[in-house]
Amino acid sequence: MPELPEVQSVVNYFKPLLLNETIHSVNHLNDYPKVFETHTTSELNKHVSNKKITRIWRRGKYIILNLSNGHLCIHLRMTGQLQVGSSLNDNTKHFTALINLKNKSKIYFKDYRKFGRIYFFKNLDILNYKLGPEPFDPSFNYKYLKNNLNKSRGMIKPKLLNQKFIAGLGNIYVDEVLWKCRVHPITRCDKISAIKIKRLLSAIPEILQKSIDFNGTTIINFSPGNKTKGEFAKYLNIFGKQNQHCSHCKTIIKKIFVSQRGTHFCPKCQKY
DNA sequence: GAAAGTGTTGAAAG
């Protein structure tokens, strides 16, 4: 259930294990060829086998492995996890794919809801078309935010969840950002004041960076039996805190649904 | 035991 900070944490963890290593082959597991979105398993192997991983990085919520002839991209969606190796304790029925490296190490893609996908792209035009600016990129600036919000009549929460508007935010961090900025999640984008736009501009990278510093919020399995847990969960102020007291004003936090997503907010801090 | 809920995304419908 990874958002930008969780994906970045995965990238950080795997960088030393994958960088400059060569892919031997990839397999789909448990009779789930759909895990490879862009190619059949045999076609994908023709592209990636014997290719060296020259860079591992993140764009939005995609993990990207640069190869000499293209990019192997992994999207974890709701429940995807990457795991180094396997043990007898593993429930392998949720493994959907396997990356075999020349050095014999095995990276498993574990995904109990099976929404996660692996893609191979010659270039990243498709991703760049689908994804808006990175929250840490200079192109995500006041002018971009103001211009886009001013012409949107929809609600701010779904806007921030829209990856084409800004890449990387998901349900947890949108709730956290809106709480910090004191913006009600159903506020119309074009009704947000300049001061609140400025708050959004600084809170978005700030909250994401802080979460990255703590390896994200949610549990991420990097190796079998080792349930690596993001430590940012301790610093959440609003997400999952319904019926608890707002840390700012002590009002009881409410949970509502906004465009079908569970949404937490403080009725006093985030007036509509 | 049935139904709703879960951190994502894109296709389809409005």
Place this chain on the structure above:
DNA sequence: TCTTTCAACACTTT
């Protein structure tokens, strides 16, 4: 064109 709804899936909670 823009915004909302729903399905893809499997497991847990109500």
